[in-house]
Amino acid sequence: MDQNQFWEIINRACRSDPESAEEWDSLLVAELVKLSPEEIIEWNHIFDSLEAQANQVDLWAAAYIINGGASEDGFYYFRCWLIGMGKEIYSAAVANPDSLADVATPEWFSEGIDAEAEIYGAAHDAWMQVTGQPDTADYPARNESTETIGEEWDxxxxxxIRQHLPRLAALYEDEI
Structure with missing residues (x-):
């Protein structure tokens, strides 16, 4: 399993479609059960690595603006959503969180991005199905908590906000 294969699976299951985020988990599980248990674990490690790379202060601020707030858990779900949106959107947002102004319009996200995109558990669910292990079995791929990258700001x-994320600030000015 490499990153190209990882993103191919994300593309097939999630289709960069935020309006179908509530279906991403089941679609990902359906894709992942086609893999061996080892490949599922490798897929999960790539997911965790990408999630950790997105753990950035300015990206947290973007989640905060888009959702009208973002707790630590809410920001984690946001990063999962970001992965589900595909390589192009993910990479652009990690490089420049303000690029989300092209994707996360107030009309699309009037209710915020939350735990609907529960793709963080897809590999675990698929692994249990493929191995026949019960829910209580020790899953060999557990994500480690990561440090947020960047200097905190209000x-x-x-x-x-205008200084760090000028496009999102302009887009969400009425909600800020």
């Missing part, structure tokens, strides 16, 4: 300070 996500409610409009001047800082």
């Amino acid at each position: 996500f409610e300070d409009i001047d800082l």
